[in-house]
Amino acid sequence: MTTKQNFTDKTSNDSKEIGFHYQYYYFIYRLLNLKSGQSVGLEVKDDVHTDLDNDTQLLFQLKHTVKKNTAGNTIALTELDDDLWKTLHNWAKIISDAIAKRQRKPEQIKFIQRSEFHLITNKTESSKNKFLKTLDEFKNSTKSFYELREHIESIGTKTKNEEIQKYINTVLRLDNEVLSLFLGKVHLQLALEDLHALIKQSIKEKMVPHTSVDIVFERLDSNIRTDNYINIKHGEKIVLSFDSFYNRYRSIFSSSREPLQLNKPFVPAYPEDVFAQTFVKQLVAINAVKLEDLERAFELTTQRLKIARFLEDWHQSGELVADEIEAFHKDAKGKWRNSFEHWCEDCLDHETVAKAKSLLHELRRIEFSIGTSTLNTELSNGELYHLSDENLIGWHRDWKIL
Known part of the structure; x- marks a missing residue:
């Protein structure tokens, strides 16, 4: 009707x-x-x-x-x-x-x-x-x-x-x-x-x-x-x-950008000698890794390899652009520099190892950000090991000449 x-x-x-x-x-x-x-x-x-x-x-x-x-x-x-x-x-x-x-x-x-x-x-x-x-x-x-x-x-x-x-x-x-x-x-x-x-x-x-x-x-x-x-x-x-x-x-x-996937499957390709890596040598120098602790060396190596791979994947997929990755590395180095000056720059010889471990402990607690995402502890620590392996940062007062 x-x-x-x-x-x-x-x-x-x-x-x-x-x-x-x-x-x-x-x-x-x-x-x-x-x-x-x-x-x-x-x-x-x-x-x-x-x-x-x-x-x-x-x-x-x-x-x-x-x-x-x-x-x-x-x-x-x-x-x-x-x-x-x-x-x-x-x-x-x-x-x-x-x-x-x-x-x-x-x-x-x-x-x-x-x-x-x-x-x-x-x-x-x-x-x-x-x-x-x-x-x-x-x-x-x-x-x-x-x-x-x-x-x-x-x-x-x-x-x-x-x-x-x-x-x-x-x-x-x-x-x-x-x-x-x-x-x-x-x-x-x-x-x-x-x-x-x-x-x-x-x-x-x-x-x-x-x-x-x-x-x-x-x-x-x-x-x-x-x-x-x-x-x-x-x-x-x-x-x-x-x-x-x-x-x-x-x-x-x-604000519409999707957060980065932090828990993607990852299969690392380890180096032949994990203890030959620069970052591991630096950790051994301050007693943060023991030479007999192979399991720990592999664990930290996984973290280093993981952040490097994820950064490359995010860049290739367009989830991140080059200047964001550059800013991420720069920020991590800046935070390291501030803590290094506090803990290590003027420490005495007998304080070197203890101060280095305090520096490492402090930085390991930071969760870094990239783009609009905050990284978890594993990837944040991996960034520290990556920079250390590239000889861009270190823990020991004399890390540049070790």
Whole structure:
């Protein structure tokens, strides 16, 4: 049974809410594709606009429908579509806006020359829409402006819809040179339905792991929606430059990185003589490893080999980049330097071994960080042994000459 809707129901149903969200999510999509020096606005110059860094502005009108055809698909954009002509009418009014001091032809031409006009809709393409075909032919120089204008005039005479007639008349009242330039800069993007998919693809293209894309999308959506509400409440326009977008929301992207896997399977390839390793020799020199304790030597060697292998694997897989690994080594050496100066630099001869062991004990308790992850004790200690084996750090006061 079909339930009839009264006028209030028809004008305040879910389609208006969906239309608002369609506009809002397109705004987010444009934000995610900003370049340095550009900005995006919501309901400022148009439904959505983008200011480029070369004094060019892109004006976007967003039109969404929930109507379906008999096959259950979204309806097509017809030649007499109210959304089509209302959009062209709106742009014609913007072009000739007297309040903006564009009532004269030179100002109108100047405005159009630095503008593009984009109609974005989920309505599909119609093979019967001769206006769009004629518009394309005009833009491709296969039909003249006067043929296009004549076709627009014929549309106005054959429709009985007074609103559409009014819209068409407003467009045709533009000076021919102005109208020709304007129509040449009109662009349509049809059948744009799934803005969420576009947004998520843009997020992924910012090097966000695919497993974190949904989380970034949800956090970005929530925070931008909240900030927009606050701006509107304070009477401020919703315009974000690349820099303001970056500064305000970059933490959402940086925090999306997955933690490094610290417990991956690992099969070490041991050296032929574990006691011949530089780091083991250093530990033996301070009595931290005994020459007869082969098991302990293998245990510490495993830790050294493991961190070296994991760093290489994380780098090759793109989980870490070279400067992060460099910063990790630098930080570990910095922490060693601070402790070494405290414990060993000025120690007396008879204190050398005891102080060295205190230094080693102190550093073994530190869990180092790399990227956005904190390493466990095994890998952190492995880093110490790796640096020691490379002769970059040591424990004994005289480790460089041992």
